[in-house]
Amino acid sequence: QNHFLSLSLQAKMSRPVQARRLEGVDKNVWVEFVKLAATYSTVNLGQGFPDFSPPDFLKEAFVRALSRENHMLHQYTRAFGHPPLVKVLAQFFGKLLGRDLDPMTNVMVTVGAYQALFCCFQAFVDEGDEVIIIEPFFDCYEPMVKMAGGMPVFVPLRPKAPKDGKLMSSADWQLDAVELASKFSERTKAIVLNSPNNPLGKVFSREELELIADLCVKHDVLCISDEVYEWLVYDRKKHIRIASLQGMWDRTVIIGSAGKTFSATGWKVGWTVGPNQLLQHLRTLHQNSVYHCATVAQEAVAQGFQRELELYGKPESYFIQLPNMLQQKRDWLVQSLDAVGMKPIVPEGTYFLVADISKFKSDVPDVPDSDEPYDSRFAKWMVKNKGLAAIPLSAFYCAAHKNNYDHFIRFCFAKEEATLKAANDILQKWKQEKTDL
Ligand code: PMP
Numbered sequence: 001q002n003h004f005l006s007l008s009l010q011a012k013m014s015r016p017v018q019a020r021r022l023e024g025v026d027k028n029v030w031v032e033f034v035k036l037a038a039t040y041s042t043v044n045l046g047q048g049f050p051d052f053s054p055p056d057f058l059k060e061a062f063v064r065a066l067s068r069e070n071h072m073l074h075q076y077t078r079a080f081g082h083p084p085l086v087k088v089l090a091q092f093f094g095k096l097l098g099r100d101l102d103p104m105t106n107v108m109v110t111v112g113a114y115q116a117l118f119c120c121f122q123a124f125v126d127e128g129d130e131v132i133i134i135e136p137f138f139d140c141y142e143p144m145v146k147m148a149g150g151m152p153v154f155v156p157l158r159p160k161a162p163k164d165g166k167l168m169s170s171a172d173w174q175l176d177a178v179e180l181a182s183k184f185s186e187r188t189k190a191i192v193l194n195s196p197n198n199p200l201g202k203v204f205s206r207e208e209l210e211l212i213a214d215l216c217v218k219h220d221v222l223c224i225s226d227e228v229y230e231w232l233v234y235d236r237k238k239h240i241r242i243a244s245l246q247g248m249w250d251r252t253v254i255i256g257s258a259g260k261t262f263s264a265t266g267w268k269v270g271w272t273v274g275p276n277q278l279l280q281h282l283r284t285l286h287q288n289s290v291y292h293c294a295t296v297a298q299e300a301v302a303q304g305f306q307r308e309l310e311l312y313g314k315p316e317s318y319f320i321q322l323p324n325m326l327q328q329k330r331d332w333l334v335q336s337l338d339a340v341g342m343k344p345i346v347p348e349g350t351y352f353l354v355a356d357i358s359k360f361k362s363d364v365p366d367v368p369d370s371d372e373p374y375d376s377r378f379a380k381w382m383v384k385n386k387g388l389a390a391i392p393l394s395a396f397y398c399a400a401h402k403n404n405y406d407h408f409i410r411f412c413f414a415k416e417e418a419t420l421k422a423a424n425d426i427l428q429k430w431k432q433e434k435t436d437l
Helices: 002-011 029-040 056-067 083-097 112-124 141-147 177-183 206-219 276-287 295-310 318-340 358-363 374-386 417-436
Strands: 107-111 130-135 151-156 188-194 222-226 252-257 269-273 352-356 408-412
Touching: 029 374, 056 295, 083 107, 083 269, 083 295, 107 112, 107 276, 112 141, 112 188, 112 222, 112 252, 112 269, 112 276, 130 141, 141 151, 151 177, 177 206, 188 206, 206 222, 252 276, 269 295, 295 318, 318 352, 318 417, 358 374, 358 417, 374 408
Parallel strands: 130 151, 130 188, 188 222, 222 252
Antiparallel strands: 107 269, 252 269, 352 408
């Protein structure tokens, strides 16, 4: 017995097991906030996913793919994308970009936009390379750059006060041209652009994109263009693809997501579009890590795109109906937050809205010298005490800048009317309690 006991003691690992690349990237806001929302929230406007159904035509396509005679849809498909899907994506994006795209070399399907991002950083970033990230940013860019051995270089969008009495818009958050230019150097390998931007909902204007494009060309820098919210643009604003600007096609990878495009985030179908000289390296990465994304889901998304190609620009198109529906939800949440004094920053795109919590500070007193930014404590308090889940804006900033932006929280408004009404009820009641005090 003693012999077995000593063997089992020996069998316990005592050496450090964690690879160095994981140092400093092991904390993640989503793990914490998704758990808090699951435990405490009655209304979850935190994580970005719709609580309504994807369109019927897409669900029907999935069911058809599952039940069709062709049982090969249950098997492996082409590693770099199921042929019907890459074909229709090449046609669709070819039309949007005004260039001929080869489905086999200019398009690659990924497991969500997330894997597309991971492939880009792993394929292009070397030890010591700098990658410019515009703040606030979708938080995974930073650990992904670091895991590739790169150095993230942050440049914040600077808010400008709106004209008297007007609500602030995401367009009031702008890059400072001099500051942006100062971040580019011979060490810069890439810039990550996310327009429309999560969390602010900012839709970059042509002038802003030209500024970025000129710097990319001047310094021979790649552009990783995360466009997952490309169809979610409001007030007749236009989403401009940076790849369509002078000198940018050759240096840009466009990233998209069927999850956001068709309100089916759980399917995890994403894609990259770009020149073969860039995509060939993404293929190497993809082949040697993930191999491919579920065949049936790809087949269904292919059929969804086929439908959208036929209905392009028509009122029945989901890419027109979805933003119309979301714009109403946005307006509704804007009004609801404004009415209680949680000042909303009106987003031009995405399904997120950032609101100013300054007027609610007396309810959640500050803890001086805490390591945790105020908005993070506020969001935790709110979900535990009011049942309403949101995400602190500081989660979308690097450690050095978090405390400069610690009085905002982000809501997701891709939610059923009943969910948004329930959020409104919580806010109204909260405001009432404040005035009764
Ligand atoms: N990029 C941005 C800006 C996002 O907001 C998200 C999802 N929240 C993703 C990429 C990931 O998309 P997917 O779910 O397709 O992996």
